[in-house]
Amino acid sequence: MCDMKPKKAERIFLDYASATPVLPEVSVSMAQYASVHFANPSALYAEGVAVDRAIGVARTEIARILRAHSDEIVFTANGTEADNLAILGLSSHIMKAYGSAVKPHLVISPFEHSAITEAAALFQRRGGIVSLLPVYEDGRVRADDILKLLTPQTVLVSVMYANNEIGTIQPIKEIAKVIRYFKKHNAKKIARYFNGAGPLFHTDASQAGNFLSLDVLSLGIDMLTIDGGKIYGPKGIGMLYVKRGVTLLPRQVGGGQEGGRRSGTEFVAGIIGLAKALSIVQKDIKKEGKRLTNLREFALDTILRTNPSAQVNGDRENRLPNNINICFLGHDSEFLVLKLDVRGIAVSSSSSCNTKKDDPRSKVIQSLGGKDCDGSSLRITLGRSTTKAHVQRLVKCIPEILK
Amino acid sequence: MCDMKPKKAERIFLDYASATPVLPEVSVSMAQYASVHFANPSALYAEGVAVDRAIGVARTEIARILRAHSDEIVFTANGTEADNLAILGLSSHIMKAYGSAVKPHLVISPFEHSAITEAAALFQRRGGIVSLLPVYEDGRVRADDILKLLTPQTVLVSVMYANNEIGTIQPIKEIAKVIRYFKKHNAKKIARYFNGAGPLFHTDASQAGNFLSLDVLSLGIDMLTIDGGKIYGPKGIGMLYVKRGVTLLPRQVGGGQEGGRRSGTEFVAGIIGLAKALSIVQKDIKKEGKRLTNLREFALDTILRTNPSAQVNGDRENRLPNNINICFLGHDSEFLVLKLDVRGIAVSSSSSCNTKKDDPRSKVIQSLGGKDCDGSSLRITLGRSTTKAHVQRLVKCIPEILK
Numbered sequence: 001m002c003d004m005k006p007k008k009a010e011r012i013f014l015d016y017a018s019a020t021p022v023l024p025e026v027s028v029s030m031a032q033y034a035s036v037h038f039a040n041p042s043a044l045y046a047e048g049v050a051v052d053r054a055i056g057v058a059r060t061e062i063a064r065i066l067r068a069h070s071d072e073i074v075f076t077a078n079g080t081e082a083d084n085l086a087i088l089g090l091s092s093h094i095m096k097a098y099g100s101a102v103k104p105h106l107v108i109s110p111f112e113h114s115a116i117t118e119a120a121a122l123f124q125r126r127g128g129i130v131s132l133l134p135v136y137e138d139g140r141v142r143a144d145d146i147l148k149l150l151t152p153q154t155v156l157v158s159v160m161y162a163n164n165e166i167g168t169i170q171p172i173k174e175i176a177k178v179i180r181y182f183k184k185h186n187a188k189k190i191a192r193y194f195n196g197a198g199p200l201f202h203t204d205a206s207q208a209g210n211f212l213s214l215d216v217l218s219l220g221i222d223m224l225t226i227d228g229g230k231i232y233g234p235k236g237i238g239m240l241y242v243k244r245g246v247t248l249l250p251r252q253v254g255g256g257q258e259g260g261r262r263s264g265t266e267f268v269a270g271i272i273g274l275a276k277a278l279s280i281v282q283k284d285i286k287k288e289g290k291r292l293t294n295l296r297e298f299a300l301d302t303i304l305r306t307n308p309s310a311q312v313n314g315d316r317e318n319r320l321p322n323n324i325n326i327c328f329l330g331h332d333s334e335f336l337v338l339k340l341d342v343r344g345i346a347v348s349s350s351s352s353c354n355t356k357k358d359d360p361r362s363k364v365i366q367s368l369g370g371k372d373c374d375g376s377s378l379r380i381t382l383g384r385s386t387t388k389a390h391v392q393r394l395v396k397c398i399p400e401i402l403k
Numbered sequence: 404m405c406d407m408k409p410k411k412a413e414r415i416f417l418d419y420a421s422a423t424p425v426l427p428e429v430s431v432s433m434a435q436y437a438s439v440h441f442a443n444p445s446a447l448y449a450e451g452v453a454v455d456r457a458i459g460v461a462r463t464e465i466a467r468i469l470r471a472h473s474d475e476i477v478f479t480a481n482g483t484e485a486d487n488l489a490i491l492g493l494s495s496h497i498m499k500a501y502g503s504a505v506k507p508h509l510v511i512s513p514f515e516h517s518a519i520t521e522a523a524a525l526f527q528r529r530g531g532i533v534s535l536l537p538v539y540e541d542g543r544v545r546a547d548d549i550l551k552l553l554t555p556q557t558v559l560v561s562v563m564y565a566n567n568e569i570g571t572i573q574p575i576k577e578i579a580k581v582i583r584y585f586k587k588h589n590a591k592k593i594a595r596y597f598n599g600a601g602p603l604f605h606t607d608a609s610q611a612g613n614f615l616s617l618d619v620l621s622l623g624i625d626m627l628t629i630d631g632g633k634i635y636g637p638k639g640i641g642m643l644y645v646k647r648g649v650t651l652l653p654r655q656v657g658g659g660q661e662g663g664r665r666s667g668t669e670f671v672a673g674i675i676g677l678a679k680a681l682s683i684v685q686k687d688i689k690k691e692g693k694r695l696t697n698l699r700e701f702a703l704d705t706i707l708r709t710n711p712s713a714q715v716n717g718d719r720e721n722r723l724p725n726n727i728n729i730c731f732l733g734h735d736s737e738f739l740v741l742k743l744d745v746r747g748i749a750v751s752s753s754s755s756c757n758t759k760k761d762d763p764r765s766k767v768i769q770s771l772g773g774k775d776c777d778g779s780s781l782r783i784t785l786g787r788s789t790t791k792a793h794v795q796r797l798v799k800c801i802p803e804i805l806k
Contacts, residue, residue: 011449021437027437038422043749045418077484084657118666119656122656227668235671236480251655252483253524263518264483265482267481337447346442347448348448349447
């Protein structure tokens with residue numbers, strides 16, 4: 001039974017794509033850095049050196065997970081800042097170093113997070129050219145399409161690792177391969193522009209960190225975004241992996257922290273917590289992936305069977321284990337969210353970052369084309385605390401809210 | 404006795420200008436927002452609404468302390484980001500809205516934090532004009548000098564509330580008065596430029612929050628920076644007060660949080676902690692101010708009496724209660740820091756944000772002119788846990804490290 005008011009006061013949280021609780025182990029790892037090891041890591045005395053060393057250990061641990069060098073990790077306040085830094089830090093460098101005679105070119109998908117699309121809009125206003133990749137009905141881009149868009153002036157391709165709304169996993173390795181192919185066969189032309197800087201490849205891995213490998217070498221990427229608040233770490237911390245040799249103009253200037261790439265006193269506890277969280281979720285990729293894929297498939301099967309109007313948004317195979325995104329044609333997303341809320345279940349209509357906009361309809365669903373359900377879909381995302389019982393209650397509630 | 408190795412393992416921290424421990428009450432206030440109230444404040448369901456409301460309460464509390472409106476508070480990652488946003492957010496807006504025909508003008512003091520001076524350098528590279536105020540030997544600027552520098556094209560004056568190295572309190576109210584006077588007597592000329600936007604007044608109050616009133620109405624300022632990590636709140640959070648009517652171009656774009664002025668998922672626990680910390684330290688301004696002034700005066704008197712070469716940097720009256728900055732001519736700052744460190748006492752040579760630079764000598768002391776002690780001064784800053792016994796040990800150690 002899906003009671004209007006559940007007897008047990010227990011709420012069921014199924015919006016892990018928007019926020020994750022800080023894991024107890026992560027909280028423990030951070031605790032000492034509030035009132036004990038609180039010194040400024042730039043300080044010269046023992047306390048400062050100790051904190052600086054702790055940051056170094058965290059940085060090295062993250063680098064190990066990414067198979068990167070520790071000087072390739074730039075800590076930021078969140079995924080948004082990391083995304084902005086990738087697009088605008090790079091393009092500002094290019095524009096400053098090479099002037100405005102040749103317009104730099106950027107390729108993104110239209111369903112990137114707003115931190116990318118808004119940064120791309122800013123890049124365009126500053127004189128850059130932006131190309132949008134087509135997205136197919138399966139919620140994925142095609143590496144071949146990138147090859148068609150690349151020019152010798154392309155400085156960056158940014159495609160998210162997994163979509164934040166429909167959870168579709170993008171062909172990152174294939175894209176990297178195509179970019180390498182283009183570079184190899186156009187080396188001379190590319191060398192004529194921006195000292196041969198482009199095209200680089202950035203991916204926003206904010207949603208991918210819990211389930212997919214972040215091995216930047218094997219992925220073949222130049223920049224990668226992580227957000228602490230999406231991987232069971234603290235909010236207020238994120239990072240950008242920046243491959244050696246890639247030059248970014250800092251967006252936050254001052255004390256020269258993070259190798260001059262991001263000034264401001266380090267959020268020490270956040271950095272420690274980010275490393276701990278990333279290490280835990282990456283260790284559990286397989287186990288959690290399998291467990292949640294089973295729960296997701298059970299939910300999808302049941303919802304599709306019991307609700308004839310329901311349609312899955314995006315490919316069911318190449319999909320994050322925890323993502324359920326379903327279109328309920330003829331229904332209003334936000335109303336469905338509120339109806340589930342009353343029944344004790346927290347899900348979302350689209351990205352949280354969309355809800356503050358004038359038009360909260362999902363840009364992601366719109367980008368898939370062919371469907372008219374951008375105002376009638378639900379994003380249900382499972383997490384480490386999600387149980388079979390939670391999912392069972394969810395699937396029982398869905399027919400009720402559609403009545 | 405100032406033992407080389409103190410018998411008690413207790414270390415004495417006297418660098419509260421670089422970092423402060425998170426107060427226990429602040430930690431308690433934050434605890435629930437890690438793993439219980441972890442939802443994204445943009446979410447529509449009960450959990451999201453509750454977190455959004457908690458942010459609203461924190462924002463209102465901060466606004467109350469500043470005698471501001473809650474929509475005038477923009478949360479950032481730290482003081483550096485807030486400083487950058489004030490200078491670059493404003494100037495980018497001016498440059499975008501009014502083109503490059505007329506160069507906007509900025510007035511700063513030369514001993515601002517590097518988050519201001521570096522932002523000003525960027526502003527200049529983008530086509531703005533920067534004027535530097537003279538600083539006098541007492542470590543203060545003069546409001547009259549500002550009047551001489553103001554032009555109808557001046558968009559912003561930025562002078563820190565209290566200096567981060569020598570603790571001198573700047574004549575903020577007088578500066579605001581002079582700017583108002585200039586505006587009144589040049590209204591027509593000012594109206595010709597940038598739609599009459601300037602001159603606005605920003606102050607970096609990062610060091611002032613523990614001891615001085617932040618009443619923006621009575622101070623007469625348009626923008627004000629606070630940093631959580633300097634007022635016994637968490638690191639990773641800061642804020643910029645932005646008076647209604649002041650338009651800034653956002654520097655971090657995406658989800659449109661903070662009224663579109665700073666995108667990115669809110670660092671909820673940090674915001675809660677910032678409000679709690681600010682409320683505690685502001686409540687204790689008088690009591691702590693008196694207590695630390697007494698300790699500071701005792702320390703200064705003793706050090707000057709027992710070390711003939713010692714000279715105080717900056718005015719002794721108009722000075723933060725916790726700041727001791729002394730020049731030991733002929734000695735090397737960093738060496739003195741390390742010698743005290745060995746003796747269990749943590750102090751600094753200049754700003755922490757300086758130590759990562761190629762030339763770590765104090766720009767602040769250099770700006771005072773007339774003295775040649777920018778490489779031989781110590782900054783000793785007291786805090787809430789500092790006792791008379793701590794200061795007594797410090798003053799006993801100083802002669803020993805000067806031998």
